[in-house]
Amino acid sequence: MTDAADEHDDRPVRGPRRQRILRVVVLVALCALVLPLVLSLASVAHAAASRACAITVSRYDASATGSRVTFDLFGPGGAGWLCFADQQAGDDRLLANLGMIPAVPREPLPDSDERDA
Numbered sequence: 001m002t003d004a005a006d007e008h009d010d011r012p013v014r015g016p017r018r019q020r021i022l023r024v025v026v027l028v029a030l031c032a033l034v035l036p037l038v039l040s041l042a043s044v045a046h047a048a049a050s051r052a053c054a055i056t057v058s059r060y061d062a063s064a065t066g067s068r069v070t071f072d073l074f075g076p077g078g079a080g081w082l083c084f085a086d087q088q089a090g091d092d093r094l095l096a097n098l099g100m101i102p103a104v105p106r107e108p109l110p111d112s113d114e115r116d117a
Helices: 015-059 112-116
Strands: 066-070 080-084 092-099
Touching: 015 066, 015 080, 015 092
Parallel strands: none
Antiparallel strands: 066 080, 080 092
């Protein structure tokens, strides 16, 4: 004796069209969750790089009129935020690679003679 439910166990619970729609909805929902996080991280990193570049330019180039940062995957020193000093003549001078997580470059340590004095 067979039940009516046992006869239909071979069929998928959802049809192919419904599965495709469900996959699209899930992908859109994941993008809606991840995209604001990525945009927020990029905004925070750009702001930190701008502040670090302004400090670097004021420390190492007194004749600069301003500073700007760009993110470059294949820049000198590897991927990271590049700090440029704006010059009067319109030429930009590369000062530092601030890295993937932007930070102010450290000043060189003084020589041992200067520390003892």
